[in-house]
Amino acid sequence: MRILIIEDEEDLLSSLMKALREEGYAVDAAMDGSEGLYKAETWDYDLILLDVMLPEMDGWELLDRLRIKKKTPVLMLTARDQYRDRVRGLDSGADDYVVKPFDLDELLARVRALIRRSAGQTSNIVELGNVVLNTGNRQVSQSGEAVPLTAREYSLLEYMALHKGEVVTRATLYEHLFDEDDNTLSNLLDVHVSNLRKKLGQDIITTRRGHGYLVE
Amino acid sequence: MKFFHSIRWRLQAWHSLILIIVLIGIAWPAWDVQRANLESRIDLELEQRLTLLARFFDPAKGHGPRRPPPPIGMLADESGPPEPPPFDERRLPPPDFNDFELPEREAELFKGTRTTDFYYALYDRDGSEQKKSEYAPDDLPGPDEEREGIHFRTRGYLRECLLVYRSGHSMIVGRDTSPDYKELKNFAWFLTSAGLVVLLIGLLGGWWLSSRAIRPIKDISGTAKKISKGDLSQRIPLSDTDSELGELAAMLNHTFARLQANFEQQAQFTGDAAHELRTPVAVLLTQTQTALARERDAGEYKESLEACERAAKRMRSLTESLLALARLDTEVEKAPREYADLARIVSESVEQFSALAQEKGIDIKQELDPAFFSCNPDQISQVVNNLLSNAIQYSDAGCHVMVSVKTESNQAVLQVRDNGRGIPETDLPHIFKRFYRADKSRTRSQGRVGLGLAITETIVKAHGGTIAVESTVGRRTSFTVRFPLPEPA
Numbered sequence: 001m002r003i004l005i006i007e008d009e010e011d012l013l014s015s016l017m018k019a020l021r022e023e024g025y026a027v028d029a030a031m032d033g034s035e036g037l038y039k040a041e042t043w044d045y046d047l048i049l050l051d052v053m054l055p056e057m058d059g060w061e062l063l064d065r066l067r068i069k070k071k072t073p074v075l076m077l078t079a080r081d082q083y084r085d086r087v088r089g090l091d092s093g094a095d096d097y098v099v100k101p102f103d104l105d106e107l108l109a110r111v112r113a114l115i116r117r118s119a120g121q122t123s124n125i126v127e128l129g130n131v132v133l134n135t136g137n138r139q140v141s142q143s144g145e146a147v148p149l150t151a152r153e154y155s156l157l158e159y160m161a162l163h164k165g166e167v168v169t170r171a172t173l174y175e176h177l178f179d180e181d182d183n184t185l186s187n188l189l190d191v192h193v194s195n196l197r198k199k200l201g202q203d204i205i206t207t208r209r210g211h212g213y214l215v216e
Numbered sequence: 217m218k219f220f221h222s223i224r225w226r227l228q229a230w231h232s233l234i235l236i237i238v239l240i241g242i243a244w245p246a247w248d249v250q251r252a253n254l255e256s257r258i259d260l261e262l263e264q265r266l267t268l269l270a271r272f273f274d275p276a277k278g279h280g281p282r283r284p285p286p287p288i289g290m291l292a293d294e295s296g297p298p299e300p301p302p303f304d305e306r307r308l309p310p311p312d313f314n315d316f317e318l319p320e321r322e323a324e325l326f327k328g329t330r331t332t333d334f335y336y337a338l339y340d341r342d343g344s345e346q347k348k349s350e351y352a353p354d355d356l357p358g359p360d361e362e363r364e365g366i367h368f369r370t371r372g373y374l375r376e377c378l379l380v381y382r383s384g385h386s387m388i389v390g391r392d393t394s395p396d397y398k399e400l401k402n403f404a405w406f407l408t409s410a411g412l413v414v415l416l417i418g419l420l421g422g423w424w425l426s427s428r429a430i431r432p433i434k435d436i437s438g439t440a441k442k443i444s445k446g447d448l449s450q451r452i453p454l455s456d457t458d459s460e461l462g463e464l465a466a467m468l469n470h471t472f473a474r475l476q477a478n479f480e481q482q483a484q485f486t487g488d489a490a491h492e493l494r495t496p497v498a499v500l501l502t503q504t505q506t507a508l509a510r511e512r513d514a515g516e517y518k519e520s521l522e523a524c525e526r527a528a529k530r531m532r533s534l535t536e537s538l539l540a541l542a543r544l545d546t547e548v549e550k551a552p553r554e555y556a557d558l559a560r561i562v563s564e565s566v567e568q569f570s571a572l573a574q575e576k577g578i579d580i581k582q583e584l585d586p587a588f589f590s591c592n593p594d595q596i597s598q599v600v601n602n603l604l605s606n607a608i609q610y611s612d613a614g615c616h617v618m619v620s621v622k623t624e625s626n627q628a629v630l631q632v633r634d635n636g637r638g639i640p641e642t643d644l645p646h647i648f649k650r651f652y653r654a655d656k657s658r659t660r661s662q663g664r665v666g667l668g669l670a671i672t673e674t675i676v677k678a679h680g681g682t683i684a685v686e687s688t689v690g691r692r693t694s695f696t697v698r699f700p701l702p703e704p705a
Contacts, residue, residue, distance in 0.1 A: 011499045011523040019506040079494035100498035104505035 001046040001115055001159060002026040002176045006036030006062070007077065008054050016049065019104055020111070024138060024151045024158075026179035033057025037065055044175055045072050046115050052078035052089070060092055067093045073114045077102075112136065119162035126161040128215050131200055133161050140200075147199055152177070156192045160205065160215040169212040223433075224426050231422040235415055243407040250403055254396055259368060262377035265334050265389045266366070270379065334391050341384030352390075359386040373397065432461040436468060448476035481545065488651050489538050496527040496534070503527070537667040541650070544671060548678040551592040558628050558699070559584035559621045561593055565600040566619060569608060577613030580604075583620040587628035589701050595675045602668040603632040603695050610693065611636025623701065630697040638689040647685065648673045 003025045007013045013029055020027045028045070030036035033054045040048055040062075048066075052059035059076060066072070076094040078085065089097045095118075096110055112135060116124070124136035130143045138154055140147045149157065155177050160168060173189055193205055193213065206214045335352035339345055343358045359378055361367045367378045376390030439452045451472060452465040507520040566580055573580050600619075607617045611634045618633045639647060646652045653666040676683045681699040 009495055009499060011526060012495070012502055015499070015503045015506045015520070015523065019502070019509065022506075022509065079491050079498070100494045101501040102498065104502055104509070 001155065002028065002043070002179060003047045003049065003111070004028045004030065004036070004039055004043075004045045005049045006030045006033070006040075006054065006059075007049070007051040008032060009051070016107075019108070021179075023108060024155045025111075026155070026177055026182065028179045028181075033059075033062045037062050040066050040072065041069050044070075044172075046118070046176060047111055048072050048074045049111075050074050050076050050094070052076055052080060052085075060088070063092050063094060073118045075110060075114060116162070121162055126164065128161060128164065128204065131204060133158065135162075142200055149196070149199065153192050153196055153199075156189070157196055157200075157204075157215075160213060165214070165216050167208050167212045167214045172212070224423075224430050227426045228419065228422060231426075232415065232419055235418045239411040239414060243411050247400075247404050247407055251400055254400055258375055258391065258393055258396065259377070262334075262368070262375060262389050262391060263366065265336070266377050266379050266387065269336055269387060269389060334389055336390075337388045339386045339388070343386075356388070356390075359388065361386075429461075432459075432465065436461075436465055439472075440468075443472060443475075448472065448479055485538075485542065485545070485650075489534075492534055492651055493531060496530045499527040500524050537671070541667055541671055541674075544674050548595075548674055551595055551678075553590045553592050555588055556591055556593045556596070558587040558589065558591075558596065558630060560586075561596050562600050562619055562621055562630065565597060565604055568601070569604050573608055573617065576608060576611070578608055578611050578615050578617060580617045580619065583618070583622075585622045587621055587623050587699075587701070589628050589699050591679055591699070596679075599672045599675050599697065600630070600632075602672045603630075603697075606668065606695075607632055607634040607636065607693070610634070610638075626701045626703065628699040628701055630699075631694060633692065633694040635692045638691055638693050639685070639687040640689050644685065644687060648683075 001024075003020055005013060005016055005020070005027060007016065007029075008031050010031070013031065017027045017029055028039055028043075030039055033056050036048075036050070036054070037057065050059050050062065054062070059078070063074060063076075066074070073095045074093065075096045075098060076089045077098055077100060078089070079100045086097050095114055098107060098110060112124075116122075116135060121135075124134055126133040126135065131147075132141050134140075135158060138158075140149055140154065140157065156173065159173065159176055170189055177189075193207075196204055204215060206216070208214060333351065335349045335356075337345060337349070337352050337356055338347040339359055345356075345358065348356070353374070357371075359380060360369070361378060361380055362384070364380050364382050367380070369376050369378060373392055373394035374390050375393050376388050378386055378388050380386045436452050439450050442450045451469045454462060454465050454469070503520050503523045507517060512520075562584060563582060566582055570580060604617070604619070611617065615634060615636045618631075620629075620631045620633075622629055643652075648669050650670040651666040652670075673683055676697055676699075679699055681697060683695065683697045685693070685695050687693040
């Protein structure tokens with residue numbers, strides 16, 4: 001999953017990025033409205049964390065302009081807690097609204113929920129044959145036994161699982177699993193796919209030549 | 217007992233008391249005068265009858281005197297107040313009543329059974345009854361006086377006039393005065409009822425008047441009650457602003473308006489403060505929670521702690537500014553003032569900033585004329601420091617800052633000009649507002665909070681002055697502060 005954080009407070013931004021990356025998300029960042037809008041429109045993010053008080057273009061305006069082109073789930077972050085602001089936020093097209101200062105755990109849970117919801121899933125548990133994926137605690141088990149996966153492997157499997165039954169192109173996978181700061185060799189999708197097959201069996205991921213991958 | 221605390225009831229009570237006293241004060245004398253008049257009239261009539269009787273008594277033959285009867289009318293004496301009997305009975309020989317006979321006309325005066333009619337009785341020197349008019353009471357007691365002269369006596373409702381001769385003979389004329397007294401009584405009742413009616417009207421009128429007077433007080437206390445429950449926007453309805461209560465209400469309204477403004481300002485302030493504090497707190501929270509999420513190496517902890525330190529410093533400068541602002545709001549007027557020279561304050565300030573300016577490659581020039589005025593030097597110093605600091609902050613190397621103090625008409629004028637980055641037109645109207653920062657992202661990271669100009673403006677206004685700004689982006693900025701100078705002596 002790839003997340004965009006648009007926040008002008010540098011210290012806050014850096015720790016959010018760190019926290020989310022450690023959760024296994026690919027994270028991009030923008031420190032003002034126009035940069036944020038550009039990135040949000042250009043790439044397909046699974047979630048956008050948007051601060052309301054931004055220099056030059058505020059969060060409301062960004063949201064209005066974004067919604068013309070994209071349906072990306074948006075979680076608004078703000079110091080404004082008046083219910084009027086919450087209502088405005090939600091009515092403007094935000095999917096959730098979190099007031100600063102917030103507990104990290106709560107933010108992460110809401111992020112998971114939004115991503116799950118936008119994929120059409122209602123529960124944390126996804127079953128792929130005899131493989132069970134728990135997106136809440138990022139655990140994977142096969143036939144009841146826990147299977148350890150690397151962060152990358154898990155992210156790939158999670159994305160595929162949340163799009164269960166759909167063919168996902170390699171390009172899409174690239175876009176959703178790696179952020180702009182990724183420049184390690186672990187970009188190689190094929191490596192991750194084959195590792196997953198090694199750990200969970202060949203049937204876990206099906207290859208459609210010329211199209212992409214599929215899990216079911 | 218609550219009864220007696222009510223102004224309206226007390227007004228009524230006093231009002232009725234006064235009215236009662238006045239009414240009694242009028243009615244009582246009126247009745248008394250009537251009574252006195254009645255009694256003297258009765259006595260006069262009795263005396264006149266007695267006189268009449270005595271006329272027909274000739275002492276030589278035992279009857280009345282031969283002197284021509286004085287010209288007395290039948291009942292009233294036209295010449296005024298009653299006089300003593302027209303004859304001096306001391307010169308007369310003792311009377312003998314045996315041959316006493318009244319002529320018919322005079323006898324008429326003593327006829328009749330009506331109680332308003334007169335009766336007479338004649339007594340011998342030993343007090344025995346000699347003659348009596350037809351309708352004199354049966355139980356008429358004899359004379360109870362032996363002294364010579366005319367005496368009056370009252371027996372119940374019978375008033376009698378007694379004439380005692382030197383010889384010891386005596387004569388009584390009397391009358392039943394009960395009808396007269398009955399009329400007097402009626403008069404008394406009439407006065408009482410009229411008085412009661414007047415009292416009632418007075419009380420009702422008084423009640424109505426005092427209700428009208430009290431109503432504004434009820435309005436005031438009603439509004440005050442609503443305000444004390446928390447609705448500060450209430451005002452006393454004013455219809456009559458010239459009366460004493462109208463003035464009171466107007467003044468109270470003014471006070472309530474100030475209270476409300478104060479509360480709103482405070483609420484705004486605490487709202488702003490909380491808002492501004494939220495972000496550094498969010499930084500602290502997220503940094504620490506992330507750092508604690510798993511085992512980290514020393515380097516990562518260090519980075520986290522440094523970020524926390526930055527946030528804490530921001531909170532510190534924020535709280536300092538907020539406290540200064542809060543203190544300023546409540547005390548700005550109370551700070552002690554002295555007569556000081558604006559030029560001297562400015563030059564001291566410039567000296568403080570010279571090192572920093574030099575570091576940044578900025579040149580500060582001053583043109584200072586003395587300008588003495590009444591001020592709090594510390595606060596004015598704050599103003600100058602703030603303006604200088606802003607000028608330096610928003611200028612780049614090679615720029616100039618020009619500070620000048622001069623007197624114009626009766627004002628001290630301070631100007632701080634720079635040819636630095638300037639302020640965008642859209643921000644100009646807002647820069648004096650609390651927490652407003654024109655260049656939000658950049659300045660926040662440097663720990664600036666947006667309160668400097670707000671504090672400056674508050675101080676300037678408290679000194680009765682004005683502050684104005686002009687700016688062109690990328691070219692120049694100029695702040696002009698004017699303080700009123702005292703009139704030349």
